[in-house]
Amino acid sequence: MSHAPAHFDLPRLLQDLEASLATFEADFPLEDFKKVHYQQQPFVTLLTCCDSRVPPSMLGDTFNRVFCIENIGNQFKNGEGSVLYGLLHLHTPLMIVAGHSECGAIKAATSDYAAEPQALVRELDTVKASLQQACAGIKVELAAAAANQAKLSELNVDAQVEGLLQHPELAPLVAQKSLRIIGVEVDLHNVYGGGYGKVYTVNVNGEKDAEAIKKMSDIGGFAAKARRLP
Numbered sequence: 001m002s003h004a005p006a007h008f009d010l011p012r013l014l015q016d017l018e019a020s021l022a023t024f025e026a027d028f029p030l031e032d033f034k035k036v037h038y039q040q041q042p043f044v045t046l047l048t049c050c051d052s053r054v055p056p057s058m059l060g061d062t063f064n065r066v067f068c069i070e071n072i073g074n075q076f077k078n079g080e081g082s083v084l085y086g087l088l089h090l091h092t093p094l095m096i097v098a099g100h101s102e103c104g105a106i107k108a109a110t111s112d113y114a115a116e117p118q119a120l121v122r123e124l125d126t127v128k129a130s131l132q133q134a135c136a137g138i139k140v141e142l143a144a145a146a147a148n149q150a151k152l153s154e155l156n157v158d159a160q161v162e163g164l165l166q167h168p169e170l171a172p173l174v175a176q177k178s179l180r181i182i183g184v185e186v187d188l189h190n191v192y193g194g195g196y197g198k199v200y201t202v203n204v205n206g207e208k209d210a211e212a213i214k215k216m217s218d219i220g221g222f223a224a225k226a227r228r229l230p
């Protein structure tokens with residue numbers, strides 16, 4: 001893995017961050033916060049990749065709205081406790097799993113990462129296991145599937161949704177419709193051909209057929225965004 005170039009102007013960047021914090025402090029939505037008695041009350045649990053090009057802010061203002069779990073390759077198993085906290089204790093009615101094109105974690109997991117630090121190897125092992133599980137489901141070898149990284153990212157989202165659906169405490173919530181799980185792909189690189197940075201719905205509660213998702217009436221505009229790579 002490559003290291004970041006040392007061209008950052010750190011004092012300048014820290015100044016920027018300070019300005020951002022000052023804006024946060026100045027804009028703190030106290031009146032809204034009072035309304036929920038100073039409790040957090042997010043309505044969506046988001047599991048997304050750490051990749052800085054898929055920020056939680058893609059869902060708009062995240063303050064008291066988005067309970068966010070980020071890890072490399074957006075893995076349920078690598079953030080399971082936090083995800084369960086959002087779903088079982090904060091009771092968000094919505095869970096979004098977001099993958100993205102050219103995911104470094106997927107690239108790493110489909111190459112030799114044995115020399116990486118142990119903790120990173122552990123997380124990549126989880127990514128690899130997800131990919132293997134998804135590939136087994138469609139009877140394709142991971143090595144062969146690795147040529148199509150964008151498709152692999154879609155399959156990785158499927159594997160996370162599957163993991164959530166199989167969780168014994170989450171399955172009943174989905175069955176009672178008190179929880180909806182939506183898998184999306186953030187197409188940073190215009191792999192789907194619809195433009196750079198477009199977001200597609202690829203999985204809803206395990207449904208992977210884009211035409212079937214388009215007909216779903218209870219997921220708002222996410223239905224129209226249904227699309228999958230061939």
Ligand SMILES: [Zn+2]
Nearest residue numbers: 049051103104
């Ligand atoms: Zn990624």
